Structures are given as structure tokens and as C-alpha cells.
Amino acid sequence: GESVGLHLPTLSVQEGDNSIINCAYSNSASDYFIWYKQESGKGPQFIIDIRSNMDKRQGQRVTVLLNKTVKHLSLQIAATQPGDSAVYFCAEIWGVKLSFGAGTTVTVRA
Amino acid sequence: DTGVSQDPRHKITKRGQNVTFRCDPISEHNRLYWYRQTLGQGPEFLTYFQNEAQLEKSRLLSDRFSAERPKGSFSTLEIQRTEQGDSAMYLCASSLSRVNTIYFGEGSWLTVV
Numbered sequence: 001g002e003s004v005g006l007h008l009p010t011l012s013v014q015e016g017d018n019s020i021i022n023c024a025y026s027n028s029a030s031d032y033f034i035w036y037k038q039e040s041g042k043g044p045q046f047i048i049d050i051r052s053n054m055d056k057r058q059g060q061r062v063t064v065l066l067n068k069t070v071k072h073l074s075l076q077i078a079a080t081q082p083g084d085s086a087v088y089f090c091a092e093i094w095g096v097k098l099s100f101g102a103g104t105t106v107t108v109r110a
Numbered sequence: 111d112t113g114v115s116q117d118p119r120h121k122i123t124k125r126g127q128n129v130t131f132r133c134d135p136i137s138e139h140n141r142l143y144w145y146r147q148t149l150g151q152g153p154e155f156l157t158y159f160q161n162e163a164q165l166e167k168s169r170l171l172s173d174r175f176s177a178e179r180p181k182g183s184f185s186t187l188e189i190q191r192t193e194q195g196d197s198a199m200y201l202c203a204s205s206l207s208r209v210n211t212i213y214f215g216e217g218s219w220l221t222v223v
Contacts, residue, residue: 032210043114043201043214044153089152093210096141097166098203100152 010105019077021104023090026071030092035064035075038087038103047075047088082108114215116202122221123192130188131218135204142185143212144177145201146170153201153214159185160207192222 013019025033031052036044048059050066050073057064063076073090087103115134123129135142140161145153156175157167161182171177174192179185189196199217 034210034212036214041219043116043216046211046213049211091152093212096158097155098143098145098153098212099155102150102152 008104009102010107012107012109013080014109015080015082017080019075019080019084019106021075021077021088021090021106023073023075023101024071025073025090025092027092027094027099028068028071030094032093033064033066033073034091034093034098035062035073036089036091036100037084038089040086044089077106080106080108082110084108114202114204114213116200116215116218118218119216120219120221122223125194125222126191128188128190129192129220130186131200131202131220133185133187133202133215135183135185135202136213138206139204139213140182140207141205141212142179143203143205144185144187145203145214147199147201147217148197156187156200189220192220194222196220197222 034049035047038044048064050057050064061078065074085108087105089100089103091098091100117132143158144156147153155168156171157177159179162179174190177187199219201217203212203214205212
């Protein structure tokens with residue numbers, strides 16, 4: 001079946017730099033996407049969402065971009081901090097269910 | 111704390127025993143979801159409730175698993191005759207039906223020995 005996937009399993013970034021986490025999806029019927037952050041031993045924490053009728057949405061230090069033409073989603077984190085170290089998941093909603101990819105582990109270097 | 115609450119946070123049980131997890135969703139959230147997550151993987155959908163009605167179940171939810179939400183508020187997930195393959199984190203989430211944003215609890219870790 002169709003599912004959401006991530007381009008890279010790991011990302012190492014220098015503190016203070018910007019991070020870009022990518023995600024490819026294949027279900028063109030998905031109408032809503034969410035990025036979650038998950039720290040070790042904890043549940044996924046909502047970061048930001050975007051509807052399929054949008055191509056960009058900004059939050060505090062984060063921006064999500066949606067390119068429906070190539071079915072690509074990205075999360076940009078500005079001025080990455082040590083507290084940003086975590087696993088990041090993109091998830092798509094089709095109907096009421098969330099479908100997750102495998103995640104990208106972000107490590108912030110001091 | 112007004113987030114999704116799960117109990118217990120950790121459970122170690124012997125193979126063959128039954129376990130039950132409880133979830134208290136965010137107040138007034140009428141949708142409640144159960145997910146399972148194993149190490150290195152994203153959460154996988156198990157089932158969801160709209161108020162007290164269980165509207166969808168994944169094929170991952172074998173007949174040893176049962177979930178209830180009797181009064182449309184808290185929910186329980188029971189696993190009977192646990193197997194080592196059931197070891198995972200069980201996540202509960204909730205949302206309002208008019209809003210897609212889904213919030214997760216901190217999860218209940220199950221270890222079957």
C-alpha cells in the first residue's frame with residue numbers, strides 16, 4: 001500500500017545552522033500532513049501541520065513546505081539547538097488515520 | 111496537565127499473561143486512537159474510536175487484542191496471552207473530529223519476558 005517515507009534516516013547538524021528534513025509521500029489522496037518530534041522514551045510531539053491546499057506554513061523556528069507536484073514534504077528548523085535532537089516523523093492523514101514514515105534522527109553538534 | 115495521559119508507563123509481564131493499558135484523552139476530544147511503535151519504526155495504527163464507537167481496526171489488531179471506550183471518555187487496551195512479539199510502546203492519541211491535529215500521550219512500554 002501507499003505510505004509516507006523519509007529520504008534520510010539520520011541528519012547531523014551544527015548548532016546554530018538550519019536543518020532541513022525531507023519526506024516523500026505517495027498517496028496523492030492525502031489531504032493533511034503533520035510533522036512530529038519524538039525524543040527518546042517519549043510519545044510523538046506535534047510540531048506543525050499543513051493542509052494539501054497549501055504549499056507553505058510557518059511556525060516558531062519551523063517551516064513546512066509541501067510540493068504536491070513531486071509529492072514531497074520538508075521541515076525546516078531555523079537556528080538548530082541541542083534540544084532539537086530527536087527523531088522526526090512526517091505523517092499523512094487520509095480519512096482519519098495517520099500513517100507514519102520511519103523517521104529521521106537529527107543530532108545537533110555543539 | 112491537560113495532555114493525553116497513559117497508564118502504566120512501563121509494564122513487564124511474563125509471556126502468556128494479560129495486560130491492560132489505560133488512556134485518558136484530552137478533555138472534550140471525541141476521537142481516540144491507539145498506535146503501536148517498535149524500536150526504530152514509526153507508530154502503526156491499531157484502532158480508533160469516535161466517542162464510544164470503535165470505527166476502525168487494523169489487521170495488526172489480532173483477536174488477542176481488545177480496546178474499549180465505554181463512556182466515550184477514557185479507553186483501555188487489553189492484550190491477552192501476551193507473546194514476546196507484543197513487546198512495544200503502545201501510544202494513545204486524541205483529537206477533535208472537526209480538527210485533524212492529533213495529539214499523542216507519552217506511551218506505555220510493554221516488555222514481555
